[in-house]
Amino acid sequence: MNDVKDFTTVRIVFSKKGRARYISHLDLNRTMTRAVRRAGLPIWYTEGFNKHPYLTFAAPLSLGFEGERETMDLRLERDMPMDELVSRLDAVMPEGLRILDAAPAVKKAGEVACAVYRLTLNCPVEAVNSLLAQESITAQKRTKKKELVTVELKPVLDAAQGCVSECPEGTRWELTLPMGSELSVNPSLIVAALREQQGLPTLSAQVLRLRVLSKDGTEFV
Amino acid sequence: MALTLDELFDRVQKPARYTGGELNSVVKDKSKVNVRFAFCFPDLYEVGMSHLGMKILYGLKNAVEDFWCERVFAPDTDMEALMRENGIPLFALESRDPVREFDFVGFTLQYEMCYTTILNMLDLAGIPLRADQRGEDMPLVIAGGPCACNPEPLADFFDIFILGEGEEVNLELMTLYREHKQQGYDKQRFLKAAAQLEGVYVPAFYEVSYHEDGRVQAITPIGGVPATVRKRVIRDMDTAYYPEAFVVPFIDIVHDRAMSEIFRGCIRGCRFCQAGFIYRPVREKSVETIDRQSRCLCETSGYEEFSLSSLSTSDYTHLEELLTQLLSWAEEQHTNISVPSLRVDGFSEELANRLNVLRRNGLTFAPEAGTQRLRDTINKNLTEDEILETARRAFSGGWTSVKLYFMMGLPTETAEDIVGINTLGQKIVNCFYQNPNKPKGKGVTVSVSVSCFVPKPFTPFQWEPQDTLAQLEEKQRLLRESVTTKKVSLSWHDAKTSYLEAVLARGDRRLGAVLEEAFRRGFNLDAWSEHFDFDAWMDIFRNQGLNPDFYACRRREEDEVFPWDHIDVGVTKAFLWAENQRAHEGVTTPHCRQECSHCGAACFKGGVCVERR
Numbered sequence: 001m002n003d004v005k006d007f008t009t010v011r012i013v014f015s016k017k018g019r020a021r022y023i024s025h026l027d028l029n030r031t032m033t034r035a036v037r038r039a040g041l042p043i044w045y046t047e048g049f050n051k052h053p054y055l056t057f058a059a060p061l062s063l064g065f066e067g068e069r070e071t072m073d074l075r076l077e078r079d080m081p082m083d084e085l086v087s088r089l090d091a092v093m094p095e096g097l098r099i100l101d102a103a104p105a106v107k108k109a110g111e112v113a114c115a116v117y118r119l120t121l122n123c124p125v126e127a128v129n130s131l132l133a134q135e136s137i138t139a140q141k142r143t144k145k146k147e148l149v150t151v152e153l154k155p156v157l158d159a160a161q162g163c164v165s166e167c168p169e170g171t172r173w174e175l176t177l178p179m180g181s182e183l184s185v186n187p188s189l190i191v192a193a194l195r196e197q198q199g200l201p202t203l204s205a206q207v208l209r210l211r212v213l214s215k216d217g218t219e220f221v
Numbered sequence: 222m223a224l225t226l227d228e229l230f231d232r233v234q235k236p237a238r239y240t241g242g243e244l245n246s247v248v249k250d251k252s253k254v255n256v257r258f259a260f261c262f263p264d265l266y267e268v269g270m271s272h273l274g275m276k277i278l279y280g281l282k283n284a285v286e287d288f289w290c291e292r293v294f295a296p297d298t299d300m301e302a303l304m305r306e307n308g309i310p311l312f313a314l315e316s317r318d319p320v321r322e323f324d325f326v327g328f329t330l331q332y333e334m335c336y337t338t339i340l341n342m343l344d345l346a347g348i349p350l351r352a353d354q355r356g357e358d359m360p361l362v363i364a365g366g367p368c369a370c371n372p373e374p375l376a377d378f379f380d381i382f383i384l385g386e387g388e389e390v391n392l393e394l395m396t397l398y399r400e401h402k403q404q405g406y407d408k409q410r411f412l413k414a415a416a417q418l419e420g421v422y423v424p425a426f427y428e429v430s431y432h433e434d435g436r437v438q439a440i441t442p443i444g445g446v447p448a449t450v451r452k453r454v455i456r457d458m459d460t461a462y463y464p465e466a467f468v469v470p471f472i473d474i475v476h477d478r479a480m481s482e483i484f485r486g487c488i489r490g491c492r493f494c495q496a497g498f499i500y501r502p503v504r505e506k507s508v509e510t511i512d513r514q515s516r517c518l519c520e521t522s523g524y525e526e527f528s529l530s531s532l533s534t535s536d537y538t539h540l541e542e543l544l545t546q547l548l549s550w551a552e553e554q555h556t557n558i559s560v561p562s563l564r565v566d567g568f569s570e571e572l573a574n575r576l577n578v579l580r581r582n583g584l585t586f587a588p589e590a591g592t593q594r595l596r597d598t599i600n601k602n603l604t605e606d607e608i609l610e611t612a613r614r615a616f617s618g619g620w621t622s623v624k625l626y627f628m629m630g631l632p633t634e635t636a637e638d639i640v641g642i643n644t645l646g647q648k649i650v651n652c653f654y655q656n657p658n659k660p661k662g663k664g665v666t667v668s669v670s671v672s673c674f675v676p677k678p679f680t681p682f683q684w685e686p687q688d689t690l691a692q693l694e695e696k697q698r699l700l701r702e703s704v705t706t707k708k709v710s711l712s713w714h715d716a717k718t719s720y721l722e723a724v725l726a727r728g729d730r731r732l733g734a735v736l737e738e739a740f741r742r743g744f745n746l747d748a749w750s751e752h753f754d755f756d757a758w759m760d761i762f763r764n765q766g767l768n769p770d771f772y773a774c775r776r777r778e779e780d781e782v783f784p785w786d787h788i789d790v791g792v793t794k795a796f797l798w799a800e801n802q803r804a805h806e807g808v809t810t811p812h813c814r815q816e817c818s819h820c821g822a823a824c825f826k827g828g829v830c831v832e833r834r
């Protein structure tokens with residue numbers, strides 16, 4: 001087996017918007033693999049019977065969400081200029097996916113700590129403020145074993161450095177949610193809590209992940 | 222408040238089936254387009270997107286600057302319910318415009334069980350089902366594909382059927398339409414003109430009369446259209462259009478890979494196989510053409526795999542040369558080549574290993590019948606020795622499972638033939654244990670998959686009755702009881718589905734009412750067994766006063782007028798009858814490269830019929 005340390009792992013920053021937000025995480029992996037092949041990048045293939053290009057995502061994005069600065073890691077067989085990599089890959093992307101940046105990966109995937117989201121909601125600002133004023137904010141969540149459990153979101157929202165403002169669609173809410181191995185909160189839980197507790201059956205939300213942060217508070221790139 | 226399309230996407234399974242925006246999908250400026258074509262595949266996205274014919278015609282039409290072809294698939298039940306609730310009509314993926322605003326709505330007819338899905342899609346589009354209910358303001362609803370060789374059960378619903386290969390005739394039809402549109406479009410005038418194009422069948426211009434017992438008496442052309450409509454054939458495959466790019470889906474589909482067509486037609490003439498007759502004659506692409514097209518498709522799609530497409534890969538005349546050439550660049554680029562329906566015998570060991578034939582496809586055979594006598598009757602030239610020899614070779618390579626495909630209910634079939642299915646399976650099991658260096662501690666599995674024979678138009682068996690459901694069940698029982706080892710595992714195709722398929726395959730126009738009623742009762746996606754309700758279908762036949770056995774289980778006389786007799790696929794009825802007689806005598810017929818049997822397809826003046834033998 002080849003020694004993987006011989007190869008550079010490159011972290012690529014990309015955006016995922018518009019129609020591309022409906023590409024699921026699994027499908028994104030395939031989409032990116034094919035893009036890398038179209039661009040003819042010298043990507044490293046795993047060994048074994050089922051050879052495939054080495055490509056990973058430190059912070060997968062849920063189906064239906066948009067991402068402003070997502071990351072993907074791939075391993076190159078030989079060095080190449082980063083700006084050339086960006087332009088070649090960007091040229092072969094389908095609609096909605098744009099390659100923004102690339103650099104040798106320094107931070108480990110385990111350093112991902114939280115993410116900043118922007119929710120665009122079709123409800124008035126008061127609904128959000130009134131939710132935040134509650135003693136307890138809960139939502140139902142399915143565990144890996146498919147059991148329904150109730151989670152308390154109050155502490156998370158208190159720490160979320162939220163910023164609520166008016167916008168043409170209704171409300172814009174920017175907030176930071178934990179995303180790590182111990183605790184991870186998906187913004188759809190917050191939307192569900194808002195829908196249930198404020199009695200908004202027709203509430204719909206567009207979710208945009210603005211950036212992913214690492215434990216030291218800097219952007220995870 | 223009605224939901225928007227985007228809000229629907231947030232609520233359905235696999236939204237990427239409906240969003241469009243895939244790589245290489247074609248978006249044009251509407252204001253610069255003169256003819257818009259909605260290419261509809263009457264099944265789910267995953268199935269339709271795997272279909273090579275759609276990719277060819279999509280690319281072909283879009284290569285013309287002022288034509289725009291878009292894709293439409295049947296929405297799954299969750300999406301359809303939401304669309305109906307929120308008043309969103311069937312739309313095309315590229316522009317998201319309602320299908321009803323297009324000039325042409327074209328369906329591909331790949332299998333009979335999709336007919337109700339077609340009606341449901343028309344309804345979801347807000348398009349009246351019957352052709353005579355659609356005026357100037359509605360799109361022309363057309364269809365092509367293999368089932369168009371007997372389109373009669375659908376005759377009431379379509380303005381035009383395209384017969385044979387669509388590459389040239391689709392463009393001719395759209396060009397004619399553009400001319401008519403510029404001079405003031407009148408539907409009747411257009412259809413009259415279109416019916417003069419070879420390969421264009423306008424069902425409204427043909428009148429069908431029936432005998433009292435329901436057999437067709439005559440099919441009469443009206444208003445100066447040709448008495449028979451001949452299918453279209455592309456004479457030279459090397460100069461024929463082939464797409465430089467495939468739309469690359471986001472979600473996983475049935476065949477998610479590039480595809481290179483290596484030839485059309487089949488030299489073999491298995492007597493049950495419709496494709497073997499309606500696509501005659503065999504026309505090959507050269508090694509250079511296939512190599513160039515494969516390479517191009519892999520580059521533009523990024524696919525990690527491509528497959529060679531044809532009815533019988535092993536019959537390609539320069540197969541070793543082709544594969545060696547393809548492997549020369551594919552291996553370097555980590556691209557896999559998949560070679561379906563390859564006969565491993567007579568194939569160099571080295572090449573088989575490089576292709577990884579066995580590991581990738583497993584070892585599969587389609588003997589179709591259990592005894593040599595019956596294989597001769599159906600003209601399937603695969604001998605027991607060939608099967609056993611290949612199995613031995615695979616076992617000595619460490620392989621431990623084999624898959625076999627058979628049909629039951631074939632003409633002249635006896636109990637001996639049914640039991641013969643198990644005997645053959647058992648012989649393969651024995652091969653495994655006779656292998657001196659078989660893997661220790663491992664058993665063998667021989668999976669036997671049995672489907673029910675469906676007699677099809679334009680085959681030598683078009684006169685034959687299908688076995689009744691009771692007969693098929695009896696044969697299934699017999700086979701089940703003949704199997705005495707767990708090493709042979711049996712699986713069946715649903716006999717009821719095959720029965721309905723047989724009714725529709727050789728059906729006439731009177732079945733239109735049945736299909737319409739089935740649609741009214743909400744039948745849809747019948748090809749998916751969870752949606753198929755056999756008893757309800759039988760109820761509809763009763764209500765319409767039609768006996769399905771008349772279509773499926775009746776033996777026809779030699780001179781019976783068939784509902785599809787005005788359609789000409791090149792192969793003559795006289796040849797098919799002669800083949801039918803040879804079948805009953807148990808005599809095989811040589812394939813096209815051994816000897817020409819003068820089937821009639823030489824009228825197209827191409828391919829194997831003009832090759833030097």
Ligand code: SF4
Binds near residue numbers: 503812816820821
């Ligand atoms: S005319 Fe002869 S060579 Fe041509 S397809 Fe028919 S049998 Fe084959």
